[in-house]
Amino acid sequence: MHRYIVSRLLLVIPTLLGAATLVFILMRLIPGDICLVRLGSGGTGFSTQALAACHAEIGIDKPWLLQFWDFIWGLARGDFGISMWSGKPVIQEIATRFPVSLEVALLATTIAIVIAIPLGTISALKQNTWIDLVVRTFSIAGIATPAFWLGILSILLVLDVSQAITGHPWMPSIDYVPIWKDPIRNLSIVMLPAITVGYRYAAVSMRMTRSAMLEVLREDYIRTARAKGLLEKIVINRHALKNALLPVVTVIGIEFAFLIGGLVVTEQVFNLNGIGRLMVQAVQNQDYTLTQALVMLTVTLAVLSNLVVDLLYAWLDPRIRLK
């Protein structure tokens, strides 16, 4: 087991290096650069001299290899550089926005797990009954609905309903406060996006739970356990769930890894100052340093999630562990 852990950890390095190379090259393949965005957004003209001065100041006129070396060497030292757009350290830009995304992601995951696993199990146990049908419809609807559409409609619903009831249209505060400063206001801001995201997340996990449980429930050892006269509750919890959880954990793990960076559209809709929105801004501004750092952050999170999932795999399934 220890060798497995060590070897998996070592494999993280080439993945990260590969991701770094990919983002570096992709960003520079996109035509244009941050100076054009910065100087051109006013709609008035600008001189070549201004453009050249901007290039020199930011450092994108240096040869690619040199820029790449700065990037990688910076990563190794933990120095993510300066955002080309604002001139502030990238770490600072990310740190101010990370808590928001994390909070939404964690809340959404909690909602998802709390809904998905019990509902998925019940749905599997009562396969093809009306309960199963209702749960399945609910979960498929969750997957089928475009998240941003749901978000937009929910904001409007809240506005219209609050106007109808109280006469004053209410919307969550656009000024974010962290949860320790004002928990109620914070939750009012974060709840709607968390539900929107969590619904979809729950739907995916629910389906996986259901299908995995269904598979496991047909297994011979379950039949044996039931034949032995064990309580159904013990059959489910001690025998079925543990094996069903393998693919479920995979799916939850994969989805969570995407969640933080994948909040892109949700944060746009709800105007949350999180790293998903920061990513959109960084990409649109062609801010190489910031984009690179954000991609490395998301990839690292994803890779670590996968690592945790793989390790859990190994723990749950001794056949893999002992290979």
Added chain:
Amino acid sequence: MRRTLWRRAVCAAGLALTIALPAAADDTPKRGGTLIYMIPADAPPSFDAQREETYATIHAAAPYYSTLVRANPMDPGSPDLVCDLCTEMPTPTDNGKTWTFKIRTGVKFHDGTPLTAADVVASWNKIIFPPEGVVSPRQSNFLMVDKVEATDPQTVVFHLKFATDAFILALADPYAWIYSKAKLDQDVHWYEKNILGSGPFKFVKYETGQSIEGVRNPDYYHAGLPYLDGIKGIFADKQVTRVEAIRSDQAAIEFRGFPPTVRDELKQALGDKLAVQTSDWNCGGLITPNHKKKPFDDPRVRRALTLAIDRWGSAADLAKIAIVHTVGGLTFPASPLAPSKEELQQIAGYWPDIEKSRAEAKRLLKEAGQENLTFELLNRSTDQPYKYYGIWVVDQWAKIGVHVTQKVLPTGPWFAAMRAEDFDLTVEGNCQNVVNPLADVGKYLPHTISEGNYGNFEDEHEVDLYNRMLRELDKAKQKALLLEFNKYVLDEQAHGIFLLWWQRIVPYHSYVKGWKIGPSHYVNQDLGTVWLDK
């Protein structure tokens, strides 16, 4: 002498402004309160307006700075400028080539240090004669300036190479904030991340990507101002967020402008708690053909493309859904120097009979051998109004049998494509700030003169016309030359296909008073005269 003509012009310009305020204009301003306003951007690239081109910087930090001269906050559309830091508007001497400004005494920066002519000169030198490594995008507006100097601590003198009406209007540049010479000497890039001005408000804090706050400057040199205790600008790039914030009274106003549907939605939701101000906008859209790509090197093809577009017929309908409104040529329609409707209707693309226009377009295409013309229109992926321009003109061109697909790119790659000459035709916007009719058409000059022109053509006659116009001091002759310029660029050569001028609509909570709309969203943003009626 010239000023009388300008005064007559003010009346005409005033007609361009429609102000719908529910309360009487002579309310007594109340002191106190914090104005919360929305800024339609994510975050400004830097706080140094002298090097930026975006309203994000202006809306965020203009309240903390002063300028030398500015548009009248009570009437921002008027070409009658007023003093901010100077004591009175000077008359130029030496045949119009020397402008002497007296600076107010007792002005202080927010850190207590005094502001003198030396600071004004240092700031203007950074704009007009930027040192190595300093970006100054509006430098070319000041080509007429020979030298700026401080003859004593309260006097600033501008020496020009030639006399022109364009200078004083260019000087009212809302980006030309006055910085402290001491700070500039210490680090010429200091103002990019720091704010230290002499404006009506003192900077308090900036939450990255979220909001920027300031409080009243108790030592402000305009007596009695500002009325507000404090201000807070909240960044929100998404239109719907800004609209809902205003609707739920989390913010009072957004200063750039909304499309007409937003005004309707807010009116429906807020009723008479809403006020709306509307103005012609000193921004227009145009389509630039790439003269280096066949068949767009043929003026007949270019003329055909502009003739096909029914501007008069579409403007009213497009004005319902987009921020476009007025049909005009290259000159700001409300300016006294703009062509009249009759004069405009002589120009190709502005003929009153669209069927006749399109027939002529088809004939021209046939003559040029381009009956089944197909091409790709490069466009920018911005909703208002680029998206609408694109959908509109593609449909208009379909009516003369021209088949067009769109290639829509985000800002950076869009610019790169234009600079790389990698397009057939491109949709562009042209926003200027203070209305400067003579200088504003500089954008349409060939690339060798105007770096912002992507048409890839040479035209000495056009450049000659422009230079004559710039140096002409007689208003009537200026107008005639402008008309000739319009005709030449839009009709004879069709170097550019001008579309429509924009319309600025600002709906806001009616308790906000003391702010007047103007043709430019860069102008009148220091909020010194704003007060809250609650």
Added chain:
Amino acid sequence: MTDLAPTPLGAAVFTDDTYVAPRGIWSAIKRFFLRQPVGTIGIVLVAIFGFAGITADWIAPYNPTSNDFTAMTEAPSWAHWLGTDQLGRDILSRILFGARTAFVVGLTSAIVGGFSGLILGVGSAYFGGRIDLFLQRILDIVMAFPLIIMALAVVSIFGTGVQNVIIAITIPLIPRCARVVRSSALAIREVPYIDAARALGYSHSRIILNHMVPNVVAPFLIMLTSFVGQAILAEASLSYLGLGVQEPVAAWGLMLQGGAEEYASTAPWIAIFPGLAIMLTVFGINLFGDSLRDELDPKMRER
């Protein structure tokens, strides 16, 4: 006693369940419709939209891209069943033509992405060792890489257009499929009969095709059907961010981007109908996928 051989569709199965094997594809399909009413509803929904997309040229009442300034933002009426958008374009027509775009994008992305993922996933699981390690790293990178950057890169370099949107959407689908297929295949890998088959001298391809692939068919098919739905949703998201199909092409996601927010309170039909179209289509696809899976998996068959 369970048979050693796995069960391809349509073949007889010897289990201790009493079971009647279907003969041929047509009886299998008929069986499906009888036993899976929910899935049938799903496929019918999908078929309606698919039919709409194919016959749009004939059944659409208006041209989907021509502007009509006399009929801007009109509520649903007899002239325009679903109303018009802000440029006067008929929404029903745009939805019908949008179905075509949706299915082209959805099917192409799903098939290309799914089969690429299948090959990579099964190959990775079967061969194991260094091939597995290397492939997994590449897939990890692609899977974790944010879609928006890849989409922006594809759009900026290759331009807009349906084929480029498809490329941008397909790329992230491949590793997702590969990973899930691999996890199922890995479980099979450890089962004794694979080693037995190798010992008997069966070739790689025979083992893979005859033993591994059929056992990953169930999760693969679900992935495939859900991919069609995901691709349609991805197109909507990309269009919302301005990186998808471009005006004036009729595409559901693009219609949402155009009208969803600006007109949501003054002319809700502009936002509601395209969103409903997306939802119903993806809903139908997933219903069908679920039921298909229930039907195919031999272990799932009712006693």
